[in-house]
Amino acid sequence: MSGPTTVSVLLPPGGASSPGEARAAITGFLETTGLEFEIVALDATLEYGAALRRGVSDARGRVIVVVDPELPYPVSAIGDVVAMIESGATDVVFGTGGTRRSSLVRWLLVPTLPDPGLRFAGFSSTAGKRVVSETKLDGVECALEIGFLVNKYGFRIETLTVDVPAHDATLNFFAQVAAAVRIRLTNRNMGYRAARRCPVCFSQEVWTCGQVTGNVIRSCRRCKCRYLHQFSDEDDTHPVRRVMRPAATQGDSTEDAHSDSARSKTSVRRVAILRRQLTARARLLEVGVRDGSFASAASRDYEYVGIDPVQTLARQARGRGFEVYCATLANFVNTGPAFDGIALFHVFENMPDPHDALARMKDLLKPGGLLLLTTFDTEGLLYLLTERKRMAQNFRTHLILYSRSALIELLENSGFEIDAIVPDFEYRDRKFLRHVVSSRWPAVAPIARMLLEILPEPLLVGTGSIRILAKRRAGPPANVRAIRSVEPTHAR
Numbered sequence: 001m002s003g004p005t006t007v008s009v010l011l012p013p014g015g016a017s018s019p020g021e022a023r024a025a026i027t028g029f030l031e032t033t034g035l036e037f038e039i040v041a042l043d044a045t046l047e048y049g050a051a052l053r054r055g056v057s058d059a060r061g062r063v064i065v066v067v068d069p070e071l072p073y074p075v076s077a078i079g080d081v082v083a084m085i086e087s088g089a090t091d092v093v094f095g096t097g098g099t100r101r102s103s104l105v106r107w108l109l110v111p112t113l114p115d116p117g118l119r120f121a122g123f124s125s126t127a128g129k130r131v132v133s134e135t136k137l138d139g140v141e142c143a144l145e146i147g148f149l150v151n152k153y154g155f156r157i158e159t160l161t162v163d164v165p166a167h168d169a170t171l172n173f174f175a176q177v178a179a180a181v182r183i184r185l186t187n188r189n190m191g192y193r194a195a196r197r198c199p200v201c202f203s204q205e206v207w208t209c210g211q212v213t214g215n216v217i218r219s220c221r222r223c224k225c226r227y228l229h230q231f232s233d234e235d236d237t238h239p240v241r242r243v244m245r246p247a248a249t250q251g252d253s254t255e256d257a258h259s260d261s262a263r264s265k266t267s268v269r270r271v272a273i274l275r276r277q278l279t280a281r282a283r284l285l286e287v288g289v290r291d292g293s294f295a296s297a298a299s300r301d302y303e304y305v306g307i308d309p310v311q312t313l314a315r316q317a318r319g320r321g322f323e324v325y326c327a328t329l330a331n332f333v334n335t336g337p338a339f340d341g342i343a344l345f346h347v348f349e350n351m352p353d354p355h356d357a358l359a360r361m362k363d364l365l366k367p368g369g370l371l372l373l374t375t376f377d378t379e380g381l382l383y384l385l386t387e388r389k390r391m392a393q394n395f396r397t398h399l400i401l402y403s404r405s406a407l408i409e410l411l412e413n414s415g416f417e418i419d420a421i422v423p424d425f426e427y428r429d430r431k432f433l434r435h436v437v438s439s440r441w442p443a444v445a446p447i448a449r450m451l452l453e454i455l456p457e458p459l460l461v462g463t464g465s466i467r468i469l470a471k472r473r474a475g476p477p478a479n480v481r482a483i484r485s486v487e488p489t490h491a492r
């Protein structure tokens with residue numbers, strides 16, 4: 001990080017009519033930018049992939065840019081790549097002249113791969129060194145391996161379109177497919193260092209499935225959960241690696257966008273569900289109090305205790321006479337007897353470590369105590385239909401989204417016995433539903449508006465979420481944590 005060199009430009013041999021031409025153009029351009037730079041000529045005696053590995057490992061810059069020897073695009077494109085990476089917007093940039101990989105190759109590997117006709121790419125030093133050092137192929141097909149590994153290790157990636165004259169792929173279609181198969185086989189045989197594992201089931205079959213501002217969304221092939229890949233920098237200073245973000249409660253999420261009356265009706269309904277399971281005056285803990293509507297419904301029947309990490313919300317609820325503490329699950333100290341029940345409504349998704357959270361909740365519960373939690377279901381139809389469109393929205397407030405099967409496994413491994421998993425319904429008022437319909441399905445909006453007028457207000461609707469009722473088992477939980485440290489994983 002502290003080296004004086006900002007940019008390392010790696011220049012492959014060959015191509016240009018006069019070899020010094022590209023070097024002179026790059027030098028001339030970078031001198032005008034005032035950036036500290038070095039130009040590293042790749043070893044002409046090695047094949048491209050092998051030479052690139054050596055070049056990247058020798059590079060001293062914070063940004064590493066690989067260029068084409070003929071420099072078929074304006075030299076200022078190098079500056080664009082450097083700016084994209086230095087601004088922290090991305091870890092990797094693939095330059096593209098508009099030639100796309102065939103869909104078969106992308107299907108075999110990952111959706112975003114470098115342009116088959118260009119070598120132009122930029123890496124943050126961290127990304128470049130990690131990804132390129134893991135490559136195994138020696139020829140130009142190494143570029144495919146780089147695209148694959150960028151996804152495998154969860155680095156952010158952007159493409160930069162550059163003006164280039166028509167050009168041919170450096171590899172023909174069959175050679176590309178053959179290389180893709182080799183890469184897949186190497187991966188299957190654990191030839192590459194594993195990615196950081198799934199936080200839910202610890203599988204290493206995790207892939208980038210989307211990108212949001214500053215982060216990537218990972219998807220676990222095994223348990224079908226989706227999660228944010230990286231913690232933000234300020235969270236790293238907390239003793240708990242990721243904490244629930246106050247932004248979750250600032251009133252702009254779907255959960256909060258509907259009216260008080262709809263919310264309090266939802267809360268009354270939730271208390272009714274609990275009433276079938278808990279005796280009157282049972283001791284009940286709510287994790288994540290938010291607007292306090294559940295507190296107000298539950299305090300009539302139960303000895304209610306709430307915790308919320310957001311100071312203002314905890315204070316507001318206390319002001320209304322509820323026993324609410326400003327605490328996270330990890331640092332909450334229960335001074336009373338163990339709880340008969342714990343309820344979490346769309347809060348579990350905000351917890352960075354589900355295993356720690358469940359172990360903690362198990363400790364807070366009496367044996368046989370009840371856990372009620374509602375959460376999105378990534379195997380649900382509504383979620384699957386809206387995933388692409390709502391990814392940024394979903395991950396503005398959530399860290400992990402679970403599948404139904406992942407939650408079953410998680411709870412059973414954490415010492416809970418599942419009583420029921422059912423679709424969850426919440427009340428929404430007309431105004432909110434009108435807004436949802438007209439923003440998502442404008443074509444049917446007029447009919448939906450008319451329909452809404454004759455339906456009851458507020459209306460009970462499915463939210464694509466599930467509700468789980470589980471009981472604390474007696475006895476120790478299965479030790480799933482042990483498998484975490486079996487193999488070295490990518491240390492990010």
Ligand SMILES: [Zn+2]
Nearest residue numbers: 198201220223
């Ligand atoms: Zn998983």
